[in-house]
Amino acid sequence: MTFSLWFDTGGGGLPGRANRLQSGVRYRDEDSFTAALRRRLPSRGRVRLGIGDDAAVLAGGTVLTVDGYRQGVHFDLHYLSWREVGARCACAALSDVVAMGARPDALFVTLALPPAARRRDVTALYRGLDSVCARLGCEIAGGDTIAGRELLLALAATGRTQCPLLRAGARPGDGLYLTGQAGAAETGRLRLARDPAASRRNPAVSRHVRPRPRLEAMLALRPRITALIDTSDGIAGDARRLARASEVRIIIAPEHLPTLTATRTLCRRSGRDLTEFILTAGEDHELLFCARGPVPGRAGAVPVTRIGRVERGRGLWLERAGRRQRLTLRGYDHLRP
Template sequence: MKVSELGELGLIDLLSKMVSRALDKQSRAGQQLILGIGDDAAAWYGDASVQLATVDSLRQGVHFILETTSWVDLGWKALAVNLSDIAAMGGLPRYALVALALPGSTEVEDVTALYAGMLELAKEFGVAIVGGDTDDAPLVDITTTIIGSTGSREAHLLTRSAAQPGEKVAVTGYLGTAAAGLEMLTKHLSFDAEAMASLKKAFSRPYPRVAEGQILVGHGVRATIDISDGLISDLRHICQASRVSARIEIDRLPVLPAVRANFDDKALGLALAGGEDYELLFTASANIIDKVIAAAPCPITIIGEITAGKAGEVTLLDGKGNPVNLAKAGWEHFRTT
């Protein structure tokens, strides 16, 4: 059956029932929910905490290609990129609103698969999908809004503007894996099965570092951003907001062996500018980072330090402390001075 055959009201009813069945009435979100899908707005009981809200979109032809992405994975990712923003603020995700625009020729089964992917991740993090919007469009466009909160009113937020000179720069997980997965999928590259599976998963199903965000808050980290645009770009955001500069040692960048082995010299560029890793990039004292490393469920790597130079400037250094000429490194997306 086509979406055009089911109609907007039929589609809303179908998805509403699907979400209602998946809602855990015993979860915190379920217990506080007053109104979900079906009214002009969702409503829920507040609590004694700071409320957070974020919104992001995935657009066909810009952020994904249906020929290389399953609808289930697309649903997962549409929610994951927003949960990552909440994680980067040190918050916990609570509710989601989904605005979905798509052609009427779209199969209903594809839309339910999209929601199945969202609901799979939503269940894992206790998030309730409580409403949204549907519209007709020539291409698929998924805009997701997440409402979250901090653990309490006293809990501090993680922000981009709190980095201090002398702090170390660290990152969760690995860099460049999602970009390597995208290149593999779009260029139809072939590697060993294990490498291909890990690269595809990194691009199609990024895992939000919500637990890690809570650990950062608990150990006194102040400055954090999630890596969506790429390491250098997002580190510049922190440096600009904090009025500081940074130095990064490229030999310290955490890159999976599957990326190094299959992308050779391009691995550096993927790690620096690939984007969509949705890891947490943060700054803190070495002592605090040691405590974070001991507590975190994922690898944490120190890759550089914050300095008191020109606001927004990021310098890359090789293993001997010399500035890196990025053009010679095989990466020419942008230049540094």
């Protein structure tokens, strides 16, 4: 098996890419790294659910997740304001709590501030973070600040539930569903890269800048959900994680994937394959879930679309016109070359 490890560094590299360092420690991808940690780190009975889901669940029902965000990889200050960076990162962190079936309680913020950062920048960043917390009914409860060469954030988010929704739980006969529009955030990112002044009211741009966690939709759909993940790394990668955790086969019908007109136009004009684009585009932070029985086509204002089904077997498959093929596409992965 071939392994490689990618580290984020402070030196060059293109926006959106990590910089490769030579290392004797090698892993093929993030899932391989996670699996290795699960094998090597023992449980001591204090954690109800540990490594391998969107968040950990402690013995008392507290849900806890930690995420890191780096300039040039997770956000770009060339077209996002400091306030927008704060809101975007808060949405991503708190979405993991929602994806566990929990209501967010608190957000803890650790910052590495570059020399060029000004007081008004930091104030704007925290206003962005808190604007998302206010909408979800949680609060910033602490953190830490250090000096660094570039802007880095590490956000810890907490919530509480006695009945978490897990990636494991899908059963043969379930349907596979998605909230919102597939590929919207990446469509918005590409639009902003071309035109930093693009209207934030544009649906695609809005989903990139502020991918609001689907808390209300999760609460409305919760009684029907058997397995759940949020689409941070792309539908292909995240559906594969559902299939692996639930030990089932998931079939995706690409013609049913919901997309914005802007996404279809982007792919047509740029020569991109639409199916590949929407299956691998990440950071939509939509709910990708399995459910049995009837599921409404909307959860409040959020559209809900059936995009596939669950069967006995293993793996992730694509079905077109009655013909199946194993889906080998993968979403974004920090550790994969």
